[in-house]
Amino acid sequence: MSTATVLSRASAGLQAPEVRVEVHLSPGLPGFTIVGLPESTVREARERVRSALITSYFEWPDHRITVSLAPAEIRKGGGRFDLPIALGLLTASGQLTPQATANRECYGELGLDGSLRPTAGMLAAVQAATAQQRVCALPATGANTLAQLPGSRLIAAPDLLTLCAELKSKTPAVLSGSSLPDQSGSYPDFCDIQGQVAAKRALEIAASGGHHLLMTGPPGAGKTLLASAMPSILPTCTPQALLEQWLIRDVLGLEPTWCRPFRAPHHSATGAALIGGGANAHPGEVSLAHQGILFLDELPEFSPRVLDLLRQPMEQGTVTIARARGANTYPARFQLIAAMNPCPCGNAGQQEPPCRCSSELVSRYQNRVSGPLMDRIDIHIGLERQQTAALLTHQAQGEHSAAIKARVASSWQRQWDRQGCLNAHLDARALLLHCSLETPVRQWFEDACDRLQLSARSVHRTLKVARTLADLAEAAVVGENHLLEGLSYRPRPHDK
Ligand SMILES: [Zn+2]
Structure with missing residues (x-):
């Protein structure tokens, strides 16, 4: 046989489009050509594959070799095509039977000694292959983590020779996915934070409705501690949410964490670090914080240009990064603290x-923080420095995070049952539908908004927070007390 086809997948953000690696051996002057929009890392595959075959005791076919990566319009980068090219060459030259790779997908970079190495973004490929009920052949390193994907079936080996033996075997050792692991993650507990009752209350409201929150206060007021305790009161992630976070981390070659993310980028962060970017349009901090907390300390120290980039993901919950090599869209449903x-x-x-x-x-x-960004923050609170005396005297312990988390979870449930999203993510129409006010309350609220000269956006933000306050109190209708407290979280004029 002088032709062979092996299935693999390219990496495009969280997508993994199928790629058919076709190998053709023809008589003529020995040579090696790769076609199908390969990047330089893929063109270098020739040297790696050749050395790996020879050091694994296979024969390098003495023919004119043409490798085609189809479809041609998808860009292919990285070393992940080394393995399918090697297996295609072995099949085309009769050193491996076509059955060995039938209905299987292969990804992995080859070392010169024939060892197999993982590449970033393999989870998206395994997920797509699993959806098509295919078995994946890939490097042993990292395979145990990938095998946690429910339904996945993997043949993993440390090197090319071992993998070929497994592929030829009638009963290869297959790692099977079961279920995602239990959630871990340790955060400061709310009961360990002295005082700051009002701030804790504001954080509970923010957690309950998915609202962005800004704390203003002097150094030493405990802003960082309060923010880092926030994930401890957020409800447990769904398996779908865990999978989304894992996919994002895998694109960057990071291990999964199995917990609500808490990301705190430094104020010197660039736009690409925060939003995503680079030659391959990689995800940034906003996506790593997906389903969790993005904590920006010293907000005015961030470059105003960088902060303005936050507006799209804050509104839409996704971020699209366009680069010359194509655009990638990543989820970025984070909560800004x-x-x-x-x-x-x-x-x-x-x-x-x-x-x-x-x-x-x-x-x-x-003014370094722009008005439009301030406008997108639902809850503004002021903190005061803790009095030393209060820190030293033993105070009755506050509520444990677990108790607050239970309230937040039941509030989330009410919102999902009613409208299919958290209050902070309601659009204007849905907001008026789910947050209708009784006539006297409405009259009172209109007067209050006029007197405070609130912008239309501010009025909507206040309504959303009030809706969350009503949900926390298990009230069906938004009342005057909820609106009053909601108004107290708007920025005071001199704050802006
Ligand atoms: Zn000052």
């Missing part, structure tokens, strides 16, 4: 030590 000082020195609003910033400096500092 931001923190900032009230002024450059951090002491504005405190009695001791006094603030020494000029009013011009303070407003320039606060």
